[in-house]
Amino acid sequence: MNKIVLLPLVFLSLFFQVNCQSKKSFEKYKDASLSVDERVEALLPLLSLEEKVAQMRIFHANIGVDADSKGNLKLSDKVVEKLKLGTAGIKNPGEHMDAVAAAKFNNVLQKYIIENNRWGIPGLFVTESYNGVDAEGCTKFGRPINSAASFNSDLVYKIWDVVGKEARLRGMHMCHSPEADLVRDPRFGRMSEAFGEDTYLTTQMVTNAIKGVQGNYEGLGKGTHIGAVAKHFAGYGQVLGGTNFAAIEISERTLIDEIYPPFEAAVKDAKTLGIMASHGDLNGIASHGNPELLTGVLRDQWGFNGYVVSDANDIGRLHYFMKVAETPEAAALLGLNAGVDIDLYAEDAYALLPEMVKKNPEIETLIDRSVRRVLRTKFILGLFDNPYIKISEVEKGVRAKSSLDLAKESDLESIILLKNENNILPLDKNKPTKIALLGPLVKPSTKKMFETAASSNVSFIAEKGFDLTDGKGGAPNLLERDPVAIEKMVEMARKSDVAIVFVGGDEFTSKEAFFTNAIGDRASIDPVGAQDELVEKLKATGKPVIVVLKHRRTLSINVFSEQADAILDTWDLSEFGDESTARIIFGDASPSGKLPVTVPRTIGQIPFHYSMKEINYKKGYLFLKDGPLYPFGFGLSYAKFEYSNLKLSNNDMTANSEIEVTVEVKNTSIVKAKEVVQMYIKDDIGSVTRPDKELKAFEKIELNPGESKVVKFKIHPKMLEFTGLKMEKTLEAGDYTVMVGTSSQEYLKTSFKLKTN
Template sequence: MLSTSDPDAVYFAKADSLLNLLTLEEKAGQMTNIGLTALTQGEFWTQADTLLLDSAKMSNLLITHGVGSVQNKGKYPPSKEEWYRIVKSIQDFTKANSRHQIPVLFGIDGVHGATYTAGSTIFPHQIALAATWNPEFSRITGEVTAYELRASSIPWNYAPVLDVSMQPLWGRIFETFGEDTYINRVMGAAYIEGAQGKSISDSISVAVCLKHFIGYGTPVSGKDRSPALIPEHYLRQYYLEPFRDAIDKGTLTVMLNSGAVNGVPGHIDKYLITDVLKGELGLKGFVITDWGDIARLVENHFVAKDKREATKLAVLAGADMCMVPYDASFAMDVIDLVQSGEIPMSRIDDAVRRILFVKFKLGLFEKSYHHPANFPEFASDSFANLSRMAAVEGITLLKNENNILPLKDNARTKVFVTGPTANSLTSLNGPWSRTFKGDDPTYDDKGKKTFLQAMQAKYGNGNVLYEQGTDFTGDIIDKTSILSKASNSEVVFICLGEQPTTEKFSDIHSLDLPPNQQELVKLLHTTGKPIVLVLLQGRPRVIREIEPLADAILMAYWPGHEGGEALAQLISGEESPSGKLPYTYPRYTNTLHTYQHKGSDKLDDNFGMNGFNPQWQFGYGLSYTSFGYSNFTLSTDTINTNYSIKGEVTVTNTGKYAGKEVVQLYIRDVVASITPDDRKLVGFEKISLNPGQSAKVSFTVSFNDLKFVGLNNKWIAEEGDFELLIGGNPSDMVKKSFYYKTSK
């Protein structure tokens, strides 16, 4: 039992009191999560533009079966007023007709804003937030998303995604903070701080749900929901720590990995769910399955003969709540399994106690919905400006030959804009934006500018020529017109990328950018005009053949509603680029190494191993100005277990523009009993400097930064030489050495 000094003791006491009153049937209902359209008129996947609740379905699911949780929406994004009507109706119906008046827990995928509410603020996706290397934007995204979700009467958000993804082929990498453990830890903690605020019961805070425990983001094949092979010592070193930090921050719910790690599906891995997540990491709240994944234990993983057996395996492993999401079959299986003695009541009580604890701590028993009129900042200009600022700091300048950017003389500059993503709002927002795939322009928000529209507003309609040129795939359209317009322009902007989609729909067989898009670049190169590539895509698509043809390249990721304006401001020089890659950008489809690559993969120009040869390295990104590093000093060159190193470096803006620099700090273990990483990120700070201005950046390296996970799955530090590398460009860093001595 929890100590009475534990601030959560009062909520657990309330949960225990209520738990003692529940029947087995009511407990099984609390463990069940259904999709919203299981409660509405029509088929589950309705095409209707109005969600009308069906009283018979509500009575059957919410009252007869006691379903305790509902999630997501139908096809279209309801307004905040409609969400109020829907959620209020569900909560009032449950309160009026159920025995114990337990409120429903409503959850949704608000992965980059409250994007399933019409008119809400849409932020850059997590990968673009990671590219800012500025945790404040992650915190802001969490905070604003929580505000606008509560304005929609939704208190539970299936975010952030804390999957460390070392597989750039994986279609959901855009939902993550990238390939580095430390960035995931820092950005994840900042998001949670913003979303959960001082208390998740506050009317402007929500409970977060971490996704997806664990190893989901690095499938061997790169296909979604497919197997990963990750030894436990790697699982602990690279993948576990962001979840540990998030739970230490007060996170109460976690969603499971839909795939399998080392042959064990995430939904039945008792060691990882019960021993590690709930035991070692100390999760107080509950664990939820992903959409329909109990059935997939039968249909895809082949570890259960039927759904009943799958339910048994998942619940015994530690799953507390199941996304059925179509009916109450999970609850009925739970009841049968308990009555037959195959699942002990103690396991059910543990699950329901955790669920009720979260409901009490969220304050749902006191207030289970909020009137939208009480949220005047919803979709405000100030929120939009925050989204724009995040996009500006995340967009990454990868190339800028002859300083083609920024463009000068706005009033006289004629440009040609082309490409499949140039005049598409969905190509800025990406998936999980109004719709699941995010590819339906039907729900585009009026007043938000595409890249083309933002350029026209910046340079004047008469100075911006446009031709789409080609779609995401298919033939080039009207080559004659394209060449003519390009020839009559001073600079050609080609907007490339991939059509928004996610999960299994995002599976592809090659990282190469589609041939037609590359052919468009080759065609326009024949004009001799300077070419600027704008990449709007969820993952790094290989552009090895066309990179030399471009004078400048902007990696925009999926930057959100204000991404068009952000790009135009960067191109004009109104803003200066400061984004850095949050993953390694591959040069070849079949050569996929992260920046941590082991020693045998190091580039060797003399007939040696040459596995690590990316197009651009993790942490790379250019600015319109330049930065110099000097006076790199350490407090000591020898440390022991009880000592930390303090260091300092001077950073100077040596160029002509004001700019922001990401000061990156890495550690390298020179020799170790397990082949060490080439380097490990242990700190970063983003600073702003005017031309000629200098700043001293201080840092501390602790004993824990020296550690890695050994084959016994324990964190260890070994005596020997270490190096510290600091700078803003991964291929050009200043370095200092020190020695770690185990004896005092």
């Protein structure tokens, strides 16, 4: 009988011991004075297997996270069920609300998440950023390709600092941006989401974007900024044929020397909190199931300790699309083994893990590894201690005047002057002039924005004429030629002093090709529709024709280039884009943007980027002029700049020394203007075939009329390393050519010798 009495007492004692331990652990992970790792290790053992897996899954708000007509939280049954276990996070909650409404909504949503899972674990609210925060009521900047065209790293930091602040104020925590991919194929519809074709330029842009959006990392815990997720690791922009989801074939040497560096800098220099894996494969190995890529390179070599998130549904696609896994369960295990920590959206991948663990308990060790990384991110962001937004700070912090002014400034610095025949630009705003604003990319607000930038002496008429497509979101169709609309615009030009024609492409002619029934890539890079014809007929009127080129992919603009008197390449500017363009046209500022890509004459030249191997330039094509239509780094100014006195501090360099490069740049005109001074280096002879030249440094300077400045660059050994014969980073002795100038084709040059012994 004593045994019967004692046995329950033993169990009761054990219960109290376990309960006390759990309570202490609970109190420990809530203790903000402890380190992040200590808090993670205190929390992780408390979670059930199902709760752990919930911390490895992000779902989209469109499955049932909404507000009713009174602004109250409205959740679908599916979402309610998910949140009982907690969640890694939710994509785009409150995206269609203004900033204040979104902040209130996300506070309520976060409160619900915290109060409805056992351990009060907050969720990550995730956005994206291609024109600023991808949500209503935020400052709309130009796209990343515009930032690259500015060649102004400090400006990029400021833009993304605003993005980080505005996103956090509306209750967001992570951003599936920026893109660290190189984009070298203009058939690819997502071209404008990245920073161009060059490794060095992209690296500078990406690191400054991440530092900005994360508030130099310090803004994360303070609750002022959000975490970045650099994407798509790796090689995503190199899809064959320029079509989304296609295979990716990149030599290992190119991968290491050209594709990896922006991602490596994102990890080591900018301390990105997240990395997104690539949709594609790399030489036959699906990126989402590639442990050498996601663990070997990313973590073991570079020391990344954040989380890796899948691109949408891509773990499940290892089975039914990539077909490298026999079953959905096998696909989930591939992703988990490779190092993908969070499954984005899918119901057929990590959702299967709890059942898989029953058959293979060892999997839980990998699950714990991923959950640690997710929890760590939430602690770094301070979400356990300060999960809510102060509503009183939102209105004054979002769309502040300084942010709107920055959008305008970034526009002015990114607009590229490609042609200016007989110095037709800038136009004199004080001279009585009638201007026709014409073409398919004229907006309802274009005329008003131009009037804002001009004086009362200038009058405007505006006519869109025709659309390029029928505007169907998934797979738009080109519209038939409209001769009546063309003739109407030609007649308007005849009655005007100047025709400004808005042509190129829009959000329907260049966009992401989603997985289901969406097409955004193109087999041609010529301007669509009757745009060439329109420019030719406007030119035939005898009136000056100024082309404003708007686009999201590089276009072969041969007709525009031949016919127009001036061309302003504006890519996809901010919400003030037409006003900024008008300010450039009327001379309020001199254009200072430079091409972040090479502009080919025809699609037949692709692949075609400035830093290809020298041997690629040996032969041209029959019946085609050699070289690009416009080279990388090219961009005119209203000023004239004279380069002189290119000097090296030493003509010999060792593996332990540096060389200082100096060049004098003088503004020889009467216009104050900015210039991008670019330094390229060529390895004259290497053990493997080498690039024709590579951008290694740049600086944007501003000079008053007649002013000179000595610009200085440093050449250091790391700058000259490349992957050699043995597939190891090497520094080879020999001769190197240094080129400093205004583009990749116009420069002064000198040389030095590297001695490694």
